[in-house]
Amino acid sequence: MKHLCVFATVFALLFVACGTHEVNNEKIDGPQGPYSANEQQNPSSSSEQPSSSSEQPSSSSELSSSSEVPESSSSSETEVIVKNCPVSGSVPVNGECIYAKTITITEDDIEILFDSQTNITFADGASLVIDSYSNLIIEEGAQLKFGENSRLEVRFGDLKISGKLEALDADKLWAGVKINSNAGTISIEGADISGANIGIDFGKNGILKNSKIHDNNYGIKQNIAFANGNFSGNEFYSNNYDADIRLDAAITLGSSEQFKGKIYVSGSQSFTKGIILPNFVYHIDNTIIQADTLTINAGAHFYFTENSGISIRNYIKAIGTADEPIIFEPTDPEIFWGGASPNNNAAFHFAPYGGDERNEFEYFEILRPKVAFFNQSQLNLKLSNGKIEDYRFDNFKSDGANMTGKLVLDPENPVVITPYTAP
Numbered sequence: 001m002k003h004l005c006v007f008a009t010v011f012a013l014l015f016v017a018c019g020t021h022e023v024n025n026e027k028i029d030g031p032q033g034p035y036s037a038n039e040q041q042n043p044s045s046s047s048e049q050p051s052s053s054s055e056q057p058s059s060s061s062e063l064s065s066s067s068e069v070p071e072s073s074s075s076s077e078t079e080v081i082v083k084n085c086p087v088s089g090s091v092p093v094n095g096e097c098i099y100a101k102t103i104t105i106t107e108d109d110i111e112i113l114f115d116s117q118t119n120i121t122f123a124d125g126a127s128l129v130i131d132s133y134s135n136l137i138i139e140e141g142a143q144l145k146f147g148e149n150s151r152l153e154v155r156f157g158d159l160k161i162s163g164k165l166e167a168l169d170a171d172k173l174w175a176g177v178k179i180n181s182n183a184g185t186i187s188i189e190g191a192d193i194s195g196a197n198i199g200i201d202f203g204k205n206g207i208l209k210n211s212k213i214h215d216n217n218y219g220i221k222q223n224i225a226f227a228n229g230n231f232s233g234n235e236f237y238s239n240n241y242d243a244d245i246r247l248d249a250a251i252t253l254g255s256s257e258q259f260k261g262k263i264y265v266s267g268s269q270s271f272t273k274g275i276i277l278p279n280f281v282y283h284i285d286n287t288i289i290q291a292d293t294l295t296i297n298a299g300a301h302f303y304f305t306e307n308s309g310i311s312i313r314n315y316i317k318a319i320g321t322a323d324e325p326i327i328f329e330p331t332d333p334e335i336f337w338g339g340a341s342p343n344n345n346a347a348f349h350f351a352p353y354g355g356d357e358r359n360e361f362e363y364f365e366i367l368r369p370k371v372a373f374f375n376q377s378q379l380n381l382k383l384s385n386g387k388i389e390d391y392r393f394d395n396f397k398s399d400g401a402n403m404t405g406k407l408v409l410d411p412e413n414p415v416v417i418t419p420y421t422a423p
């Protein structure tokens with residue numbers, strides 16, 4: 001009987017300390033506050049609309065007696081494990097916390113502060129989702145660890161990160177920071193983000209400054225150009241690819257002094273405005289179609305998969321220097337590349353176009369193309385101080401029915417052209 005009384009007393013104290021709240025008609029044991037502890041969600045999902053919530057944040061006095069909540073032994077219940085770490089708009093989070101299921105902030109106009117003393121762990125599949133017009137601040141010194149497929153997602157609110165976000169297990173990628181297109185103000189300055197599939201997925205424009213982005217599959221995903229001055233002072237290292245971007249956003253990463261990394265260009269991309277490509281390293285796995293001008297700066301280095309290439313509907317200027325040539329080569333040194341024009345295997349295709357300009361390559365290297373150039377344009381193609389090496393079928397191919405532009409080689413600044421010779 002004495003043991004039963006002790007057990008009942010402990011259970012009562014835990015119940016008072018932790019409280020209960022209802023989420024989606026399910027009672028969840030855990031800290032009170034303006035969030036829901038939902039079932040695991042798909043990390044890539046971003047189409048959900050904000051859920052309604054009639055709950056109000058509990059006062060800090062209701063939570064002050066909580067010292068530790070042990071993990072429930074029932075696997076059928078949603079578990080939230082907390083150590084002095086309620087999540088609310090009235091109490092800064094400054095303790096050691098472990099969450100076993102997703103936490104979704106649904107109350108508007110509150111500020112969630114993870115201060116410099118915060119040490120939070122999200123278990124595998126457990127995420128933090130801002131699904132309201134609220135403000136999440138992760139201060140310098142705060143540490144958040146995420147399990148496999150966990151994520152920090154901002155759907156509508158504001159986000160400021162200056163702390164450290166990393167994988168719980170170095171061998172298991174977490175999903176990363178996902179910023180949806182309806183999110184508010186995004187400011188990531190002085191942060192350290194690592195161990196994710198995509199470190200930061202920018203679904204809208206934001207600020208990324210003086211941060212370390214490392215040991216991720218992709219450092220950032222950026223399909224929207226950064227505003228002027230919103231990207232600077234960052235360190236990208238030990239990522240598989242440092243950025244997955246649209247080519248028209250590359251210029252907003254600055255110069256190679258500001259961004260020293262590898263860019264992955266996924267899928268077929270088509271553009272109707274002029275593009276300038278800085279001297280970065282680009283990995284391209286499909287056809288780039290440019291309906292306006294394309295300017296490539298000296299020192300740029302391109303790697304193409306087997307059936308990828310560039311199709312120009314206007315004109316291209318690829319002007320390198322003796323010290324910084326522009327290099328185009330396959331991702332695998334054993335393959336040939338090209339596919340910018342159907343059935344012609346071209347590395348570079350010039351579509352029908354007339355005008356006073358000309359396509360121009362200077363101080364360049366095109367290595368192992370199937371066909372280096374296929375011309376249907378009325379513009380001349382001028383080549384100087386370069387080389388076309390190990391081409392498979394042709395170095396220059398033209399469509400006589402439409403093409404009046406000619407291949408112009410500068411005799412004073414020769415181009416070395418050598419076909420592939422089978423061993």
